[in-house]
Amino acid sequence: MVVDDIPDIGIGTYDTTPEDCARSVETALNIGYRHVDTAEMYENECAVGEALTSASVGRDDVFVATKVHSRNLGYNDVLEHARASCDRLGVDELDLLYVHWPIRAYDSEETLSAFDKLYDRGVIRHIALSNFTTELLDEARTHLDAPIFAHEVECHPLLQQEKLREYAQKHDHHLVAYSPLAKGKVTDVPELVDIADKHGATAAQVSLAWLLSKENIVVIPKSTSEAHIRENYEAQHLTLDGDDIARIDAIDRTARQVDFDGAPWN
Template sequence: MAVDSLPEIGLGTYENTDPETCAESVETALNAGYRHVDTAEGYDNERAVGRGIRRADVDREDVFLATKVSPDNLARDDLVEHARASADRLGVETLDLLYVHWPIGAYDSEGTLAALDELYEAGLTRHVGLSNFLPEQLDEALDRLSAPLFAHQVECHPLFQQEELRAHAREGGYHLVAYTPLAKGEVTAVPELVEIAEKHDATAAQVALAWLLGKESVSAIPKSATPAHIRENYGALDLTLDDADVAKIDGIDREERYVDFEAAPWN
């Protein structure tokens, strides 16, 4: 029986393009306890991710595997073709979650979302998701999709808290998946996080992840190719923040995005 719920923490693989390093990081993560692996057609590493899953001492049905179709391939027929190609590269018959990577390029709400429905109904993907959508785009998608929206993936961390999109996910009954949850390493220098980390004998990265994982409907996919950091990030599951800690992080008054939409490689 495949995993049907979304594990709280997953391994992000963006920019992990060396085939052996990527496969090793996936294998390391799964053997350390991760059960959620996130990739994308545009990351150019799906074959390596699939190889890492097969090499790990974990059954495939215990791994929640997500990938994304790139913006240039979101026309209805193209999306179906490219989703099947992703599954082939990953070496799986069924994806656990298939995302529309960005609502740009060839994205057309009617045709693109109809293709997602088609893939869901055909059983190629067990769940459908969106990524980098604005609230009004989410509302339109929810009106058009027949399949239930399972997840929306966006940049989210203590320096870019995404309160509106987190509320939208709670109210819509779907998951918000936080990418770049460590703000490209910047969380390690945030005084509030460092102070809380010292209090709990943890790291600032673990504090940032624990804060995210404590939010309703939120999962996180920190990326790393370093075994020690992969294990450190997973340790955030064992960290419990108290109400004062959470309030202190909630009160960080910064809105700093580390992924530039305009500079995205698909533009």
């Protein structure tokens, strides 16, 4: 049976070599992860495909997501590059396909009509967007026939994305949090360290548990260490109390970790 919904925790693969990527994805799948996030731009889809083949879990049990590079968002390019991603990943269909960044070749009407075509043809099971503002999300919704299933954006206690989280709840799509550990900076946040000590956990686990306590949020932490891959996975079993959540909600510091030339919030 094909995974029908996106698992709450996935393994991220940004900025990993093909060798490290294949090893970490296989490790994650054998630990229990059932969601893998990659992208054409990462140049490691083949490595993810190798891991999907070698791991001790069937393809139909894994939710596979990838993204079309911002330079390949013309109508025909989207169709061609989605098929190429399938080939590199070794899959017949993609569970989720994202517009990676709404820049460069992105044209809301042209790009998204191609995504609708892929959806209608059964090449992709769900349509997703990444790094959009609420205004760009509104525009996308006017051009898409199929529903927006997910929006992927940097989100963690130092970049809480209240506006985008509220938008996801209002329009009933998932918010997929990339860099949910703020590239390791959450380990230096006193509030998270205190809460971690209280629960016998780590600050990284507290960050992930806080995100998972929010409605409609999915997390995709990246790690190439088996110990950290396992630690991140176990964060979904950490239950924070109301005081813990309120204390993290009140963190009034912003530290964006990922930016990009032409990012729509600049």
